[in-house]
Amino acid sequence: MLNILIAVCAVLGLRRGVARELVVLIGVILGSLVAPTGARYVPTVVALGQKALGLTKAGAAPSAAALPSGKTSDLIVFGLIFLASIVIARTLVKPPKGIASRFLGTIVGGVNGYLIGRFVFPRIFVEPETVFVVSGLKAQSHFSPGNTAAAVIVFIIVLIGLGIRQSSPPKKKQA
Amino acid sequence: MGPIEVLWGSLIVMFGLIGLVRGFLREVGVTTVLAFLLFLLTFFAKQITQALDILIALVRISPPDSVQANLVRYGVYSAVIILVTFISYQGETLTFEGRPVPGPFGIALNLIIGLWNGYLVIGSLWYYMHKLDYPIALFGLFQQPLSPVATVMVTLLPEALIPPYGFLALAAFLIFMRVIR
Numbered sequence: 001m002l003n004i005l006i007a008v009c010a011v012l013g014l015r016r017g018v019a020r021e022l023v024v025l026i027g028v029i030l031g032s033l034v035a036p037t038g039a040r041y042v043p044t045v046v047a048l049g050q051k052a053l054g055l056t057k058a059g060a061a062p063s064a065a066a067l068p069s070g071k072t073s074d075l076i077v078f079g080l081i082f083l084a085s086i087v088i089a090r091t092l093v094k095p096p097k098g099i100a101s102r103f104l105g106t107i108v109g110g111v112n113g114y115l116i117g118r119f120v121f122p123r124i125f126v127e128p129e130t131v132f133v134v135s136g137l138k139a140q141s142h143f144s145p146g147n148t149a150a151a152v153i154v155f156i157i158v159l160i161g162l163g164i165r166q167s168s169p170p171k172k173k174q175a
Numbered sequence: 176m177g178p179i180e181v182l183w184g185s186l187i188v189m190f191g192l193i194g195l196v197r198g199f200l201r202e203v204g205v206t207t208v209l210a211f212l213l214f215l216l217t218f219f220a221k222q223i224t225q226a227l228d229i230l231i232a233l234v235r236i237s238p239p240d241s242v243q244a245n246l247v248r249y250g251v252y253s254a255v256i257i258l259v260t261f262i263s264y265q266g267e268t269l270t271f272e273g274r275p276v277p278g279p280f281g282i283a284l285n286l287i288i289g290l291w292n293g294y295l296v297i298g299s300l301w302y303y304m305h306k307l308d309y310p311i312a313l314f315g316l317f318q319q320p321l322s323p324v325a326t327v328m329v330t331l332l333p334e335a336l337i338p339p340y341g342f343l344a345l346a347a348f349l350i351f352m353r354v355i356r
C-alpha cells in the first residue's frame with residue numbers, strides 16, 4: 001500500500017512540478033509536527049461547534065462518542081494542514097515549466113507519499129496484522145454484462161463528445 | 176473460409192481504415208444511424224420475429240425452424256443492416272459540422288470510430304447468424320464448432336452485450352450533439 005501511495009504521489013508530482021511539491025512537502029512536515037499538539041484542541045473545537053449548532057442541550061456536556069478520538073484528531077489536524085498546503089501551492093506557485101521541474105517534482109512527490117504514509121498508516125493500522133476481507137461473489141457481480149455494456153457505451157459517448165468538442169465549429173459567414 | 180473470428184476481425188479493420196479516410200465527423204453520422212437501427216432491431220425483436228414467422232409461412236418453407244427458413248430470416252436481417260449501412264455511407268450523409276480534429280488524437284479518433292462502426296455492422300451480422308444457428312452452413316461456408324476464442328467473442332457482439340436502451344442512449348446523445356452545434 002505504501003508503494004502504491006508513493007507511486008500515485010510521484011505521478012502527481014510529475015504533473016504538478018517541483019515548486020508546488022516543495023510547498024506540499026513543507027505542509028506534510030508541518031502537519032506531522034503540529035498534529036500531535038493540535039489534536040488536543042480538536043475535541044474542544046468540535047464540542048464548541050456542536051453547541052453553536054444547537055446539537056447538544058444547553059448546559060449538558062457533549063457525549064464522548066460524538067467527539068473524535070486521539071488518533072482521529074491527529075489525522076484531522078494533519079489532513080487540514082496538508083490540504084491547506086495543496087491549496088496554497090496551487091494558488092501561489094506557477095505550474096511547471098520544462099522536464100527538469102517535472103522530474104524533480106516526481107522525486108519530491110514520491111518523498112511526500114512516503115511521509116504521508118509514515119504519518120497516516122501507523123494511526124490507521126494499529127494491530128500487528130490487518131486482514132482485508134473481500135467477497136469474491138460481490139466482486140464478480142461488478143463485472144456483469146450490464147456493467148460492461150454501460151462501460152462500453154460511456155467510453156464511446158465520452159470519446160465522441162471529446163471529438164466533437166475538439167473539432168472547432170465552422171466559421172460563420174459575415175453578412 | 177477461415178475461422179469466423181478472423182473474418183470478423185478483418186472486416187472490422189476494413190471499417191477502421193474507412194474511418195481513417197473519411198474522418199471522425201462523417202463517421203459519427205454513420206454511428207448515429209447505426210445506433211438507431213440497432214435500437215429498433217433489439218427493442219422490437221419480438222415483433223420482428225413474429226413478422227418473419229409470417230413471412231416463412233407465406234413462402235411455405237417447412238418446417239418453420241429448418242435451415243432454409245433460418246436462411247430466409249438471416250437474409251432479411253442482413254439485407255436491412257447492409258441497406259441501412261449503405262445508405263448511411265453513400266451520397267448525402269449525416270455529417271457533423273466542424274473541422275477535422277488535428278494531430279495524432281484526430282487520427283486515433285478517426286480509427287476508433289471507424290472500428291466502432293465496423294463492430295456495430297459486422298458484429299450485428301454475426302449476432303443474427305449465431306442466433307439463427309449459422310444458416311450459411313447450407314452453402315458449406317461455415318463449419319461447427321466455434322473455436323474457444325469465437326465462443327467468447329459471441330458474448331461480446333453488440334446485440335448480446337448492449338441492451339436496447341444503450342443504443343437509444345447513444346443515438347439520443349449523438350442527435351442532441353448534432354442539434355446543439
